[in-house]
Amino acid sequence: AVNEALNELYIEDEDYSSLRQSIDDFDNFNMIALASKLATHELLEFRRISAYVYRCNKKWSLSIELSKGDRMWKDCIDTSNESGDASIIEKLLRFFCETSEKECFCAALYTCYSHISPDVVLELGWQNGYHNFIMPFFIQNLRLTHLRLNELEERTAPPKEEDNNQDAIAGTYSSLGGMPNGVLMLENGGGMGGGMPMPQAGVPGMGGGIDMSGFGVGGMPNGGMPQGMPQPGMPQGMPQQGMMPSM
Numbered sequence: 001a002v003n004e005a006l007n008e009l010y011i012e013d014e015d016y017s018s019l020r021q022s023i024d025d026f027d028n029f030n031m032i033a034l035a036s037k038l039a040t041h042e043l044l045e046f047r048r049i050s051a052y053v054y055r056c057n058k059k060w061s062l063s064i065e066l067s068k069g070d071r072m073w074k075d076c077i078d079t080s081n082e083s084g085d086a087s088i089i090e091k092l093l094r095f096f097c098e099t100s101e102k103e104c105f106c107a108a109l110y111t112c113y114s115h116i117s118p119d120v121v122l123e124l125g126w127q128n129g130y131h132n133f134i135m136p137f138f139i140q141n142l143r144l145t146h147l148r149l150n151e152l153e154e155r156t157a158p159p160k161e162e163d164n165n166q167d168a169i170a171g172t173y174s175s176l177g178g179m180p181n182g183v184l185m186l187e188n189g190g191g192m193g194g195g196m197p198m199p200q201a202g203v204p205g206m207g208g209g210i211d212m213s214g215f216g217v218g219g220m221p222n223g224g225m226p227q228g229m230p231q232p233g234m235p236q237g238m239p240q241q242g243m244m245p246s247m
Contacts, residue, residue, distance in 0.1 A: 003029040011038075016045040023053065031057055044070055055079050060088055068095070073104045081112045089115050097128045106133040113140065 003026045010019035023031070031053050038050035047070055054063035060083040067075040073096075080089045089112045096105040109121060118141055125134035 004034075007034060011041075011046070014043060014046075016043065016049060019046075020049055020052070023049070023056075027056075032059075035059075035062075039066055048072060048075065051075055051079070055082065058083075060085065064088070064092065073101065073107075077104070077108045077111050080108070081115065084115055086115050086117065090117075090120050093120070093124055097124055097130070102130060102133055105130060106136070109134065109137045113137065 003022070006026075007019060007022060007029065010016075010022060023034075035050045035053035035057075038046045038053070041047055041050070047066065051063045051066040051072070052075075054060075054066065060079060063079045064076050067073075067079065076092060080092045083089075089108070093105060093108055093116075096102075096108060105124075109116065116137075118138065121134050121137050125131055
């Protein structure tokens, strides 16, 4: 009740700016009743407030029709865009074509771009000869379509051939018993039991020819092998080089 009484004072004083601020700050009153009262006010700014109140309450058609009566084209376009209703926007575009408001038609295409179907724009432009006015709309539409197609092609593109080759190589290593870090374990086919090769005698760092001199033991002949034992690769019973067969 307080808000309504305050709004009545603003209307009596014809203080439309304070009334507009009061509506924005305090909405706890019958807004539709206020909009109906202001719709026939003699001052233009109060009728604009009426259209604004309808717009705030999502009464799109009432707001647009009220703005049309006062030729407030910008208010019509902004209300249509805020509605997001393609049918309301198309109706406004056809109205601009019927009244030969070319500039308003072009401004509506720009403002309501995301809610307008291209076929509607092409139809209205062809019927009314507005080819120059619809061209910016289609330039922007083609650009966005091109960008979306490029993005879609990048998402659906098959993997590159190099990636496939790398995957195949990694799969081969895995099937051969590769290590987790990608290093392949190779086994020597020769040697004892197919394992690691025998250390060579006398080669430093290979485990062969162990120096036993510190223990009072002299070097062993035949590459560190005890006498009487056959050397690898020689049949048993064959005399080793430098040894006489026992009688």
